[in-house]
Amino acid sequence: MASPKTVPKDAQVMMQILKDMGITEYDPRVINQMLEFTYRYVTTIIEDAKIYSTHAKKSNVDADDIRLAIQCRVDQSFTSPPPRDFLLDIARQKNQTPLPLIKPYTGPRLPPDRYCLTAPNYRLKFLQKKVSSSVGRITVPRLSVGAVSSRPSTPTLGTPSVQTVGTKVGTPVSLTGQRFTVQIPSSQTLTVRSKAPTPTTPTVQNVLINPSLMGSKNILITTNMVSQNSSSDSTSLKRKHEDEDDYDAL
């Protein structure tokens, strides 16, 4: 222990408090941590009390303000477990129901899926360059990611433009039962963003797997840049997934 001369008064007080509470062995850094906590707590309380006193249009902070500040903080940060009579009461209610029978021959016995952590919590997203072979498809509009998020009632519109995806992606894709929203490109901006039909490198299209729409099947919602009429004037290789990021609300 440092000699009393060099230890500041606050630290001495803290050491004395620890001694009074019966704590004799501790790391020296505990004093610093305790002091920091004390300082932060007291400052928070006094600041709160200042706010209350100004709200009450008092000129000075007085004991009532401090008391109020402490009370409010206690409910927030230093919660204590429920009182005993409350626990006994809820225990009585819960313990009255008999133990449920166990269904035989079920698989892993887990709660319903919404209470488990077994759902995938990710989406896959990758960009795929549209191949010019699909130039024949005139009417396939592009799909926007943003609309996907309004999933419950998405109209299905389906020309199998996704076929192109299937060949490019290479991952097993189940094309049945998909749902995707389609946004007919109406504005210029959309057309601008369509790709040039350079078939050299089939970059990956935007593929979106939205797991919440289905059970286990992969849904590919592709943003398919098809409109061929605008292919010529597009900024050719502008990657469009930045726009999809804008609609990334889910």
Add this chain to the structure above:
Amino acid sequence: MAAVQDGPMELDAEKEAKPEILSDGTSNLSGNTASGTLSSSPLTAAPAGGAPKMEDQQTLIAVLQFLKRNKLSESVEILRREAGLGEHQEGSQATDGSGGGKGDGDGGDANSLLSRVSITSAAAPQSMPVKSDCIINIFRCDLPFMFMLSEDQPDVSVVLSAYSQQGDPPLYQVYYSGLKNFIESVLDCHRAELSQLFYPLFVHMYLELVYNNHETEAKAFFDKFSGDQECYYQDDLHILCGLTKKEHLKGNEVLLDFRTSRFVLHISRDSYQLLKRHLQERHNNQIWNIIQEHLYIDIFDGMPRSKSQIDSMSGSLAGEAKREVNKAKVFYGLLKEPEIEVPLDDEDDEAENEEGKPKKKKTKKDSLGSKSKKQDPNAPQQNRIPLPELKDSDKLDKIMYMKESTKRIRLGPENLPSICFYTFLNAFQGLTAVDFTDDSSLLAGGFADSTVRVWSVTPKKLRKVKSAGELNVIEKESDDVLERIMDEKTASESKILHGHSGPVYGVSFSPDRNYLLSSSEDGTVRLWSLQTFTCLVGYKGHNYPVWDTHFSPFGYYFVSGGHDRVARLWATDHYQPLRIFAGHLADVTCTRFHPNSNYVATGSTDRTVRLWDVLNANCVRILTGHKGPIHSLAFSPNGKFLASGSTDGRVLLWDIGHGLMIGELKGHTDTIYALKFSRDGEILASGSMDNTVRLWDSMKAFDEVETDDFTATTGHIHLPDNSQELLLGMYHSKSTPVTHLHFTRRNLLLAAGAYNSQ
């Protein structure tokens, strides 16, 4: 709240009415200085004449209003009927008394109300007339309502249990010294018993002074008398001396429970008569009032206990356990093992037959189950609680188990087990929980950095199931499909499981090795799959750190205990707990299932061990005697005995059937975190923070118990001090505290701990 004889009764403020009633009642009790009759007599109001009569009327009206307000129409009718018959002070006094007792904890046990009233009536020579029974009936039938009310109106219950002023604050020291002098002057045989009073009286008087804002008197009182208390209450006194204001009491749940629950003392009838006579002779028997209100004196007929006997049983936060609490029948026997046909496998069997093992020649039946065809009277019914049925994989496990158990080494005082110590290096004091699977193939560690790591103890690596894509392409009809689904590429010796957001304080493997449970400071218990090494479920219920969790020996159920002072029973397929075991006064630090899965033992910081019935969550045993928080529990394999270890370095052995302490193993110098019985129960191994593993002869400890009628009824046993004889071996590790112990199926002892370099 000054106790005034004709205190004002504001009937409009219901809440105030209640404390007024209390103070009124006590003023009646204490106001009797003139007559020499017993002050607790309910008839003291009578001599005062008209004024108390009016008061009692007002009291009755106040109670009526209170009941009406809370819609207890039945009680209102009964009370109106009874009270309408006349102004019987007994009735009102009983109301006060029962009203005062209302706030007491422990589930509003009508028995405690009755016993309290009966103590009062024992004091009063006139027996309490029928009125008191009626009032008690009122409260008994409406008890559930009363307690739901206390939930909506916390102030009421707090107020009901509040300390009323028992006298002049500066005089408390006088009262206490008076009692001290008296107790020092009695005969030796009574002195030890009556000295039990010191601690609860001291604490209650101190808390009363603090609660009524007499800070200086409280401090003076504390300074004068805290040194006299027993050494094992020092930790509590430390906490108390930091509490000097009423506001400090508010956040401290443990002390609030202490105030509302009744401290139980066992005192022999002779000593009790002495005490009663002395206190009632005095003019100002405040102490008698406090005793009546806050203490429960369990009187037994017989010899007064000696100091050592008392010391061995006392130490808990609520005193000892009432005798009737430990009288419920406990089915401690084991469930019958199912009959499984074991295919003969000659190359595995030993050449010789050990005793008790079935002969090789015929198909082996399960040797454990076939010995007794009839039901063990001490065993629960098979279907008492629903248990999962045995799957084929479970049956295979059982066959393996039986094969292994034939090769088990028989341990004894001459044949000590070998100990294999698994030291966790570089854990930097972060290892907080360890568990082994039953077949000792996997080891799990919970750490302060919120990870759980699983290691394979055998050379076989840990594999997880392949991903969905790869599973599509494997041949499903092949014989070794169960190996093919495992991913060889990511096989490793250990796997890390991330998910918790706080230190992991408890881990437990499921018996079928498919799941791992972990409980953490973040308030959740997580179920991990050991086939995919991912988290499956997070069970949220405790909102405070969960100190321990344990899977049932048959799987499916698990129990968890935490800082919120309850233990919860869960099933893996319910997201909410099935049972809540509430009753402890402080955190539940250790939870264990009984081998027959019908009972759960919990150890707590309030220094008691409680045994709970899974079927209806009743507390069937309260075992007191530890002087520190309990951190480890172990059931013997035959289910009859329980061992518990705590911070005081002692291991206590309990007979569950009778609820008695049958052994005390002294020797460790620091907290005992690990306790395990060997597979046949002959040896108890204990591991502690003092870096040692000690082996004790549990067979001998259990044999030496004689339980005659006296001990069975009163629970007072005289323990021989034979710890030294029972100690079979003590093994030091270099500087590694022992966190966990496990006996393999062949009785090799495995120990685990984290190397502590300081």
